[in-house]
Amino acid sequence: xxxxxxxxxxxxxxxxxxxxxxxxxxxxxxxxxxxxxxxxxxxxxxxxxxxxxxxxxxxxxxxxxxxxxxxxxxxxxxxxxxxxxxxxxxxxxxxxxxxxxxxxxxxxxxxxxxxxxxxxxxxxxxxxxxxxxxxxxxxxxxxxxxxxxxxxxxxxxxxxxxxxxxxxxxxxxxxxxxxxxxxxxxxxxxxxxxxxxxxxxxxxxxxxxxxxxxxxxxxxxxxxxxxxxxxxxxxxxxxxxxxxxxxxxxxxxxxxxxxxxxxxxxxxxxxxxxxxxxx
Amino acid sequence: xxxxxxxxxxxxxxxxxxxxxxxxxxxxxxxxxxxxxxxxxxxxxxxxxxxxxxxxxxxxxxxxxxxxxxxxxxxxxxxxxxxxxxxxxxxxxxxxxxxxxxxxxxxxxxxxxxxxxxxxxxxxxxxxxxxxxxxxxxxxxxxxxxxxxxxxxxxxxxxxxxxxxxxxxxxxxxxxxxxxxxxxxxxxxxxxxxxxxxxxxxxxxxxxxxxxxxxxxxxxxxxxxxxxxxxxxxxxxxxxxxxxxxxxxxxxxxxxxxxxxxxxxxxxxxxxxxxxxxx
Numbered sequence: 001x002x003x004x005x006x007x008x009x010x011x012x013x014x015x016x017x018x019x020x021x022x023x024x025x026x027x028x029x030x031x032x033x034x035x036x037x038x039x040x041x042x043x044x045x046x047x048x049x050x051x052x053x054x055x056x057x058x059x060x061x062x063x064x065x066x067x068x069x070x071x072x073x074x075x076x077x078x079x080x081x082x083x084x085x086x087x088x089x090x091x092x093x094x095x096x097x098x099x100x101x102x103x104x105x106x107x108x109x110x111x112x113x114x115x116x117x118x119x120x121x122x123x124x125x126x127x128x129x130x131x132x133x134x135x136x137x138x139x140x141x142x143x144x145x146x147x148x149x150x151x152x153x154x155x156x157x158x159x160x161x162x163x164x165x166x167x168x169x170x171x172x173x174x175x176x177x178x179x180x181x182x183x184x185x186x187x188x189x190x191x192x193x194x195x196x197x198x199x200x201x202x203x204x205x206x207x208x209x210x211x212x213x214x215x216x217x218x219x220x221x222x223x224x225x226x227x228x229x230x231x232x233x234x235x236x237x238x239x240x241x242x243x244x245x246x247x248x249x250x251x252x253x254x255x256x257x258x259x260x261x262x263x264x265x266x267x268x269x270x271x272x273x274x275x276x277x278x279x
Numbered sequence: 280x281x282x283x284x285x286x287x288x289x290x291x292x293x294x295x296x297x298x299x300x301x302x303x304x305x306x307x308x309x310x311x312x313x314x315x316x317x318x319x320x321x322x323x324x325x326x327x328x329x330x331x332x333x334x335x336x337x338x339x340x341x342x343x344x345x346x347x348x349x350x351x352x353x354x355x356x357x358x359x360x361x362x363x364x365x366x367x368x369x370x371x372x373x374x375x376x377x378x379x380x381x382x383x384x385x386x387x388x389x390x391x392x393x394x395x396x397x398x399x400x401x402x403x404x405x406x407x408x409x410x411x412x413x414x415x416x417x418x419x420x421x422x423x424x425x426x427x428x429x430x431x432x433x434x435x436x437x438x439x440x441x442x443x444x445x446x447x448x449x450x451x452x453x454x455x456x457x458x459x460x461x462x463x464x465x466x467x468x469x470x471x472x473x474x475x476x477x478x479x480x481x482x483x484x485x486x487x488x489x490x491x492x493x494x495x496x497x498x499x500x501x502x503x504x505x506x507x508x509x510x511x512x513x514x515x516x517x518x519x520x521x522x523x524x525x526x527x528x529x530x531x532x533x534x535x536x537x538x539x540x541x542x543x544x545x546x547x548x549x550x551x552x553x554x555x556x557x558x
Contacts, residue, residue, distance in 0.1 A: 173483040183527070184464075194522055207453060208556040241527070243473055245531070247466040248523075267465055277487035
């Protein structure tokens with residue numbers, strides 16, 4: 001197949017490697033000439049261009065741009081595509097994207113590979129990035145069945161685990177396990193540095209070990225990514241934050257009222273629930 | 280020196296290994312006969328007994344029991360000690376312990392080695408546990424200088440990094456970097472499992488990856504330890520929780536009001552502050 005990749009970063013570049021190794025002809029489009037050259041030199045794509053017309057012969061296109069560009073780039077791109085070209089994206093929030101693109105393109109299937117790593121860019125792209133990772137697809141009632149089948153087959157060939165759900169369900173799920181943790185974790189760091197006794201602050205910095213390291217990790221991550229999550233998944237995230245605040249207040253009240261048995265029950269319950277998420 | 284260890288768990292047992300290898304004569308006391316036998320068989324102590332009178336000849340005693348037992352065990356023990364015996368403890372909260380013991384024993388130096396690992400018990404004890412780890416000492420104005428010097432010398436010989444501070448400063452510092460993270464992290468798990476759509480909950484469980492894993496880790500830990508922290512460090516922890524709630528509300532309000540530039544500034548600030556704690 002001729003497969004297009006619009007946006008040659010970590011995800012787009014890694015997709016290219018795997019698709020080429022399966023014998024597909026991969027055509028890449030980037031906004032930067034230097035990225036095009038790198039992608040070809042590394043062997044991630046067969047051809048690359050700044051010009052979207054390169055995608056005219058593709059049967060499938062993966063949109064792998066930053067989330068803010070997915071809809072505008074799609075709108076630019078459709079002028080070059082045949083109406084049966086299957087289009088999918090890899091954006092980490094799905095409802096606003098599906099809502100914008102689905103009415104315009106019945107061969108569009110929203111997608112989200114959960115394969116993020118800390119590094120980014122074409123230099124970080126590598127083979128087998130998606131093996132054993134979740135890959136969510138969010139077709140809706142108007143999506144052409146043929147399009148779903150094509151995307152599913154490609155995703156399966158990457159070795160990813162496919163999950164189907166509604167875009168809104170996806171966004172609520174990732175608000176719990178991906179976007180809420182960023183805000184929870186960032187607030188932890190913000191609280192610690194608000195300590196007004198410089199001796200205590202310095203001591204806290206010296207004594208911090210693995211517990212603080214792990215709990216604060218995602219709150220110390222890429223701020224642009226954090227803002228993007230909040231912007232695109234605002235409603236679900238606010239709902240999660242409200243629920244979280246309620247649970248935090250419950251724990252605080254138990255400590256305030258010295259209800260140690262109840263506190264132990266709560267901590268036991270969260271300890272028991274965690275393996276369902278992480279194992 | 281004759282050194283006593285009261286409580287032969289991970290910390291007490293590990294201390295024994297290091298002190299013996301330096302040529303000290305180590306005398307262990309445990310509440311369980313089987314632990315006494317294991318400690319001797321493993322080579323962590325020279326002699327062990329259920330009977331505190333074994334400690335009569337010691338020049339220094341480390342109290343390494345669970346925190347709730349430190350003060351009552353000390354009160355039982357003093358009948359057997361000479362008044363110049365140096366006593367120190369390894370409890371993870373310092374103010375209540377120092378407040379109780381200091382008036383009774385001017386050769387008492389509060390201590391807290393930050394060398395916890397997930398495992399516990401004499402079976403988990405091992406050599407060099409304290410190397411490169413922080414070890415806080417909290418003598419007060421009434422503590423005999425000779426006692427401080429003796430404890431410092433031993434702690435230095437373990438390879439630990441010594442910090443001195445007031446007991447209250449220690450407790451505030453650990454409430455930020457150790458006790459608050461447990462409550463923050465447990466509340467994250469509690470919030471996630473409150474999701475009422477079973478499809479969304481299941482999806483969240485399937486999609487959770489390293490971000491959720493790290494942020495939820497300490498909230499899924501030993502519930503008894505969590506309750507102990509809250510009980511013994513209640514005041515400092517409540518203060519930290521109150522400040523944390525304020526920082527969480529600030530972030531939530533920025534998202535609510537779509538103040539994206541301000542949100543990016545906050546996330547940037549926490550990203551910049553984190554390395555002071557973890558590097």
